[in-house]
Amino acid sequence: MAAVQLNGSSISTNALPSFRGLRPSSRVRLSQVGLSGVGLSQRSIQNLVVRAATVVAPKYTSIKPLGDRVLVKIKTVEEKTVGGILLPSTAQTKPQGGEVVAIGEGRTVGENKVDINVKTGTQIVYSKYAGTELEFNGSNHLLLKEDDIVGILETDDIKDLKPLNDRVLIKVAEAEEKTSGGLLLTEATKEKPSIGTVIAVGPGPLDEQGNRKPLTVSPGNTILYSKYAGNDFKGGDGSDYIALRATDVMAVLS
Numbered sequence: 001m002a003a004v005q006l007n008g009s010s011i012s013t014n015a016l017p018s019f020r021g022l023r024p025s026s027r028v029r030l031s032q033v034g035l036s037g038v039g040l041s042q043r044s045i046q047n048l049v050v051r052a053a054t055v056v057a058p059k060y061t062s063i064k065p066l067g068d069r070v071l072v073k074i075k076t077v078e079e080k081t082v083g084g085i086l087l088p089s090t091a092q093t094k095p096q097g098g099e100v101v102a103i104g105e106g107r108t109v110g111e112n113k114v115d116i117n118v119k120t121g122t123q124i125v126y127s128k129y130a131g132t133e134l135e136f137n138g139s140n141h142l143l144l145k146e147d148d149i150v151g152i153l154e155t156d157d158i159k160d161l162k163p164l165n166d167r168v169l170i171k172v173a174e175a176e177e178k179t180s181g182g183l184l185l186t187e188a189t190k191e192k193p194s195i196g197t198v199i200a201v202g203p204g205p206l207d208e209q210g211n212r213k214p215l216t217v218s219p220g221n222t223i224l225y226s227k228y229a230g231n232d233f234k235g236g237d238g239s240d241y242i243a244l245r246a247t248d249v250m251a252v253l254s
Contacts, residue, residue, distance in 0.1 A: 054135070063141075066105075068147070099123055100124055117146065123153045150163065150167050163200055168246050170242050230248060
């Protein structure tokens with residue numbers, strides 16, 4: 001992924017060919033982009049890095065991932081709500097899914113050859129900050145490792161997600177409406193729960209020999225999970241779901 005280091009009083013636009021109107025050799029003064037107006041000093045932005053997708057030149061017509069990497073065509077950001085209301089750019093949710101368009105040959109673990117668990121044409125969900133973004137054939141793509149794939153989306157509803165590897169899909173419990181003393185809670189004061197019901201589990205992680213190790217939780221378990229782990233999703237029924245690694249499950253409740 002291309003990166004630009006902001007240092008001193010200028011922003012270098014080298015390696016940003018996808019930004020229209022900025023020549024590779026041009027430099028933009030901080031006063032021109034208005035950073036001083038938002039309370040950022042020269043020192044505070046010294047280590048700020050701007051990232052942009054790597055642009056693959058049109059002369060390259062195919063990309064072959066290596067090892068356990070997968071090339072995914074990113075799903076287009078929704079510009080409207082279900083009710084047809086246009087969303088401003090700040091309200092558009094960054095997609096976490098797409099279609100697999102190419103896969104690597106897999107990897108070797110111990111003495112076993114481990115193939116990639118997804119095929120081309122499969123709709124998948126991936127970790128929020130995974131992979132390297134590419135602009136290829138006029139579309140946005142992501143090149144990531146298979147382990148960064150959360151699961152296979154077999155329908156349009158996240159509740160039908162099929163987790164991969166050591167991932168677990170959880171339906172989040174509803175937030176408490178009252179305190180223990182009986183006081184009603186407003187939406188702003190309701191604490192996000194860290195309890196939910198396991199909906200589906202992956203086949204488990206690989207051991208040193210390339211064999212799957214079954215997970216210790218099962219569908220139907222009520223579990224306590226780490227508060228800041230995983231990826232959050234909204235289901236078609238309005239319920240909240242979270243997909244996370246089994247190691248982020250802290251306890252089974254009964």
